[in-house]
Amino acid sequence: MIIHLPKNISHARIQEHADALGALWVEQPDYFVLITNHTIKEMPLSLQHIAIAHWTFDTDMQLSSRQYMADTQCVKIGDTYIGGDGKHQLMIAGPCAVESREQIEQSCQMLKQQGIRVLRAGCYKPRTSPYTFRGLGEDGLKLLAEMREKYGLLIATEMRDATHADKVVEYADIVQVGAKAMYDHGLLTAAGQAGKPVILKRGFGSTLQELVNCADFIMSCGNNQVILCERGIRSFETNTRFTLDLCGVAWLKEHCNLPIILDPSHAMGYAYGIGDLARACTAMGVDGLLIETHPCPACAQSDAPQQLNHQQFCDMYASLQPIAQAIGKTLV
Ligand code: PEP
Ligand code: MN
8 A cells, every 4th residue: 555644744753654564655745655565455543644645556566556656757867858748769779888998989979979868888797607798897887987978978887786786876877777686675775775767677587567566666765767678588489589578568558657668689689680679669659778789799798699780770770760750759
């Protein structure tokens, strides 16, 4: 149950109510939000005379549920936004990892020339094998900060584990929690306290319910700026890297109040399918796309097969324009 309480109650008193119910609370400008688990369906006696409003739920998808908030949360991205009135589709692009100054600079030049706002590149890569490139760490974050200065791009980058969560939150404009870390409660808490937009990627073996519960974890720490990312789930198919769950996206659009972006790059695993998938996702009216592109995909130190070269990226991006226009969206 979610219960709104008036602001004339002290924090100590709110905490007492929360403790009595095993509940969490967050503060909004005009009210406090008390969140119990969904099995509580009756307004507790102690709150009956002070509650402003309340909602009950069938599951613990509560703060992120359209039952609670019918409109999609508006997440501010620099001088623009996604969600809200749903008029924008954000392009988030860049190489899988920061590899060198020269490489990341070439990426920035291309993104800038295309009018793209958000550079995404990893510095702490969660790799499948311990014998592969794991990212430049803080040196990579410093390069990204330099690129932000020089090119005016916003920086999205991933925190892989709690050892560097603070650093990533400090450098990034948008913090990514990756698929393999979706269930890392240390990272979910850090994301909840980041005070910045968070991209929460769906674990490739996770249900939609598990994904939205993780979103509720972040939101119940006081951060509503959560963007869900579908990046493909594990299926029996092995010819493609993962299976992009567009049915799941439709379900999220219907039931969840958070903006949704899609990552065809990690789902497909091969550059040849990305254009078609990006166009299909755009036609679905999603809030954003995350596409990996590298100045020299064959030389990439991670995810080489799926990264578009710059010409492929520009062609793909141009092809999205008429589709976005047809469904009343602007690419931002
Ligand atoms: C990435 O975004 O580069 C990444 C590692 O993706 P995922 O967490 O979806 O596997
Ligand atoms: Mn990658």
